[in-house]
Amino acid sequence: AQSVAQPEDQVNVAEGNPLTVKCTYSVSGNPYLFWYVQYPNRGLQFLLKYITGDNLVKGSYGFEAEFNKSQTSFHLKKPSALVSDSALYFCAVRDPLGRSQGNLIFGKGTKLSVKP
Amino acid sequence: GAVVSQHPSRVICKSGTSVKIECRSLDFQATTMFWYRQFPKQSLMLMATSNEGSKATYEQGVEKDKFLINHASLTLSTLTVTSAHPEDSSFYICSAGQGARLGNQPQHFGDGTRLSIL
Numbered sequence: 567a568q569s570v571a572q573p574e575d576q577v578n579v580a581e582g583n584p585l586t587v588k589c590t591y592s593v594s595g596n597p598y599l600f601w602y603v604q605y606p607n608r609g610l611q612f613l614l615k616y617i618t619g620d621n622l623v624k625g626s627y628g629f630e631a632e633f634n635k636s637q638t639s640f641h642l643k644k645p646s647a648l649v650s651d652s653a654l655y656f657c658a659v660r661d662p663l664g665r666s667q668g669n670l671i672f673g674k675g676t677k678l679s680v681k682p
Numbered sequence: 683g684a685v686v687s688q689h690p691s692r693v694i695c696k697s698g699t700s701v702k703i704e705c706r707s708l709d710f711q712a713t714t715m716f717w718y719r720q721f722p723k724q725s726l727m728l729m730a731t732s733n734e735g736s737k738a739t740y741e742q743g744v745e746k747d748k749f750l751i752n753h754a755s756l757t758l759s760t761l762t763v764t765s766a767h768p769e770d771s772s773f774y775i776c777s778a779g780q781g782a783r784l785g786n787q788p789q790h791f792g793d794g795t796r797l798s799i800l
Contacts, residue, residue: 598786609688609775609791610726617786656725660786669716670777670789674725 568593570659572673579647579680587642587676589657598660599640600670601631603653610656616640627651647680654678685709686778688792696800697768703761703795705776711756712778716789717749720773732759766799773797 569592579585591597598617602610614625621633631642642655654677658670685708693701705715714733718726730746732738732753740746748770750762759778763770773796777789 600788602791607691607773607794607796609686609793610777612788612790615786615788669728669731672725 568659568661568671570657570671570673572655572657572676574676575674576677576679579678581649581680581682582646585644585647585651585678585680587655587657587678589640589642589673590638591640591657591659592638593659593661599631599633600658600660601625601629601640601642602656602658603627604656604675605653613642613655647678649680649682652678652680684788684790686712686776686790686792688776688795690795691793692796692798694798694800695766698765699799701763701766701797703763703774703776703797705759705761705778705792707757707778707790710778710780710790712759712780713756714779715753715759716777716779717751717759717761718775718777720775720794726775729761763797766797768799771797771799 571590600615601613604610613629614623616623616633624630629644633640654675656675657673687706689704716731717729720726728741729744730738730740730751732751734753734756738751753759773794775794776792779789
């Protein structure tokens, strides 16, 4: 079965420090991977996606993610965190064979807290 | 581009009331729309998937007579919570995508509707 795991409920980072939000997946074949961010009482905003090609994907707001096939991971990173990055982050995967009508399978989310 | 508008953003109503939530894709044609429910501090739970012009596919455990979904056009889907009760209080989020099965395209999300049933 397809699944996504975000092992950390919360990540705390000081402003200016690098941040990493972890994600691992389990999907047959080569997955489509996504990261979304959710601010309080808002929907999800798309940050970036991995389809194929370069393992380092660059996205919105200075975020990037590294795809590692051998470790089945897609960790979200940013070199220098901002207080405004504090939010809930979701990793998601889509079955590349389209067996679920294109629905995204989400991790449980990781709350990122960036302190000044 | 790829803006999804969800309305209303917040609803407070009495038990027994039916509530309709609209989801519109403003600048693209949404072949597929998804409806999610999110409980506090939890991930999104998919309720149903709808394709324009056909009946919605509901996830296991979701009552289709309770949560009526209509996807009458390529830019509009509605979710009606019929005879809502306090346990239906939640944050409902819609999402839209282009193309069958969406492939490698991201889904675009509305800003959600906070439903509170008194």
